[in-house]
Amino acid sequence: MATGRAPERGVESIMLLETKMLLRSFGGIRAVDEVSLSVEPGELRALIGPNGAGKSTLFSLVSGHLQPDKGTISFDERRIERMKPAARARLGIAITFQTVHLFQGMTVLENVMVGAHSWTRHEFVEAALRLPRYFREEPLIRNRALEALLRAGLEPWAGARAESLPLGKQRALQIARALCGRPKLLLLDEPAAGLRGEERRVLAELLLGLREEGLTMVLVEHDIGFVSEVADWVTVLDMGKVIAEGTPAHVRENEAVISAYLGSATADDVLGTR
């Protein structure tokens, strides 16, 4: 299928994330079916496709929560497909979930601080005995967490219990936690789901701001309107395969994409093609 990239894209540049012939099946059904995908540094890529297209499975394969049956994943010129999730996080892969995953009973700031584990070095014994590395790192972690909170617009809630926040803020909290880990690649699983107008606009601004700063992001999203606002490049999955790739405008015109989404009669509503 159309997995080759368009000629105008930087063929020469080194990819930050590259999957080759990635395959993962569940009981005979190929959830991700030989997917080859390349993400350039600094790119904001969107992955779209109908329910069950394999988007979330692909994310889990990249984050390390699932192992591929076949195929390879390279990140930052390293093969990572056999690495554990924590090891991948330490390489600079961060993820935010569709279902919000928080550390209950902790404050918003503490939740974000936990995200720093991907780069901190000091261990429990050093913290308990207050050894020098603890004193060096703890303020750095706190500052980085406060910065991330500010970025996500959550500063006023720093001391609140994480689970007490409304959904939109919980999603922002996940992004702040990911940012606290100083990622090179941020995977966002439906960050706009369930968000209303204003919250959605704030999220789009945050993502565009992060892209300005050169952060590479891959976004799974149902809402094509949102994708068009933020993404540079769109990959469309259906039945575990890549069926189209291109700019948001290009993909919206694509016949295969339109038929994958509920058939052409209602595609205008779904895809927002006007």
Place this chain on the structure above:
Amino acid sequence: MSAFLQYLITGIARGFLFALLATGFVVIHRVTKVVNFAQGAFAVLGGFIAYSLLRAGVPHGVSEAIAVLAAAAIGLVFGAITILGNMTPVGSLITTIGLAILSEAIAMIAWGTTPLTFSGIGGPDIQVAGVFLQTQYLLLIGVSLVVLVVLWLALDRTYVGKGMTSCASNPYAARLAGINVKRMGLLSFAIGGALGGLGGVLIMPLFPLTYDGDVSLSILGFAAAIVGGLTSPGLALVGGLVFGIAEQFVAGYWSPANESAVALGILLLLLLWQARRHRSEEIA
């Protein structure tokens, strides 16, 4: 009056022993969600190892330190057996009971069935308000207090402590934040082992231990930990002191035979109270 003071002080000393064990329960539970009923075995094995080292001529201080480290290593092994197999929490709990029985058997074969004790650090007894006290009591209370406060601060007030707690709260998200959840779990078991071992070496000069003494220690440690809902080190200390003092007063004024009955009675009430609280939280 002096009898009262005597019971109170021995009660406080016993209370710190229970608090050390309770904190072991809390640390392990906070990181892995496992209720580790082999907690008392760490104390028995740690105490017995110190006993053997002292008899072999290893000086005080060194013997106890090695015994605590050995208990931490035993904790690590128990942790590996309990959490590396991805069992359910109930499966892990049963595993820890099995490990406790196994360590009783090992202790019985290696050290026999008679109660063991060794002399604590020397020094003259101290007279407080008409009561003579072995310095070992002060050592037990002092060392435990320092260790418990250091651990409590580390768990509740530092970044790494938050990271450890996050493992039980949401292991999935913790892994993605770059935390090696299994490694944290093993660390918590090592800490639990060290806490148990420390309790064992500190209490043995005052109260001899037998190979099967781990069961009552585990139960009392668990009961003390329940006071803080298995998550709060501060409340575990309070719980430990309540049980320690209650135990000594029941034994002193009533009969030593009623000690465990009273302790189990209080434990039952605590469990009922916790269950009610959980239910009302769920409803609210």
